[in-house]
Amino acid sequence: MRLYINIGGEVMLEEKSGLMSRRFLLKMIGGGAVLLGLNKLTPASAQVSGQAIESLPSFTGPDANPYWNSVGSFVVYPQKLPLIQLTDRPVQLETPRNYFLAPFTPNAAFYVRWHLDEIPNAVSLSDWRLLVEGNVEKSLALSMSDLMNQFKPVSIAAVNQCSGNSRSRFQPRVPGGQWGNGAMGNALFTGVRLKDLLNAVGVKTGSSQVQFEGLDRGRGPEGKGSHSYLKSLGLSDPVIDETIVAYEMNGEPLPMLNGFPVRLVVPGKFATYWTKALTWIRVLTEPDTNYWMAKAYCIPNTPRGNTTPENVNEGKVEMIPIGSMPVRSFIITPDGSCKIPEEMPVSARGIAFSGYGRVVKVEFSWDGGKFWTKAELGEDYGQYSFRTWETTWIPKRTGKYVLSVRATDVKGNTQPDEGVWNPGGYLWNKIERQEVFVGAAK
Ligand SMILES: Nc1nc2c(c(=O)[nH]1)N[C@H]1C(S)=C(S)[C@@H](COP(=O)(O)O)O[C@H]1N2
Ligand SMILES: [Mo]
Secondary structure: OOEEOOOOOOOEEOOOHHHOOHHHHHHHHHOOOOOOOOOOOOEOOOOOOOOOEEOOOOEOOOOOOOEOOOOOEEEOOOOOOOEEEEEOOOOEEEOOHHHHHOOOOOHHHOOEEOOOOEOOOOOOOOOOOEEEEEOEOOOEEEOHHHHHHHOOOEEEEEEEEOOOOOHHHOOOOOOOOOOOOOOEEEEEEEEEEHHHHHHHHOEOOOOOEEEEEEOOEOOOOOOOOOOOOEEEEEOOOHHHHOOEEEEEEOOEEOOHHHOOOOEEEOOOEOHHHOOOOEEEEEEEOOOOOOHHHHOOOEEEOOHHHOOOHHHHHOOOOOEEEOOEOOOEEEEEEOOOOOOEEOOOOEEEEEEEEOOOOOEEEEEEEOEOOOOOEEOEEOOOOOOOOOEEEEEEEOOOOOEEEEEEEEEEEOOOOEOOOOOOOOOOOOOOOOOEEEEEEEEOOO
């Protein structure tokens, strides 16, 4: 399915279900194709009948989940390549490992996470407006052409990572989607500065936070958290100056599943703040205490957000909203799927990033983390982007090796060799390991 965009006119998917003949529909279903209900806000239910292709096992070391990705079937959704299905309601799809060889994640391979099951499947830009309202001098209802023409476009490369990325590594296990490492992606986002929109409406004194709401809906009562996904940022948070309302991702309109027509991009912060299908921006006078701020996506107010199940059970843990992403790095290749010949130079490659500042060093180890060598860093696309790394390793003898990678950011933060534990399953950034086998060269 392809997306049409015609600013000021209609935006639609090429194959609108209402226009399809019944015969065509039956043929598609019979052929195992995937259909997405295309009416605005209809539940994205039961549309996956894609071929169940088993994901290929690969392993990353002795943690709870021995696989790099989560363990699931591949599914195909509109505008998407085959991705690993975590859950279907809400739609949660993980990006397969090999896409992370490149610094920018293709839109069609970008992971997907929603919380509520009624997600927008089509948005008409002739009706759609971005409302900027609340404690402001003069609220605005901006059309897409207003956004594109009245405000200066800016672009930023930024990593979008779910707070629960790698949750399946947690010991003891915690509830929530059991993501492997693929709930992340990097894209070049283009849009307008949030600050420019706030200046245009004139934030009045006595304002504390700015709240964001998208088009997705749940079935619960209004205001309890199950009805709509609401997130807020403090107006005094420095990230307000960096945040953009993006209408392009890697030079194209956003995929519907990644928040078409516009989404918030909050560089350096976990994706929970990156509101998709953004339609309301609301300046608040009181701190936002809705479920998604006060209960969900909170971490212990401790170093690294670390605690224990005992402390949680005893009610000893003060919880605060999650913020920036700790430094991480990944080995993408070699992935252990085939034996490496002795003495053959191996190009080890991967990515690194940090929400606290530019990655300045990536180190590689082939002996499980005793001896480290510096890897070479790839092109710098800005401090919020993935940074690729590469190093050549020549295995001198046969047998099993444990490869490891460790990144350090400009603030001196480096990856620890201990896992973290908190009840939400957030902030995992332990050093990654990859077992590989070296055999005799023939
Ligand atoms: N409107 C809306 N925006 C949302 C969410 C949501 O449920 N609804 N989930 C957030 C969370 S927790 C994540 S991890 C990211 C996922 O972004 P993606 O689906 O584009 O990868 O979207 C964020 N923005
Ligand atoms: Mo998330």
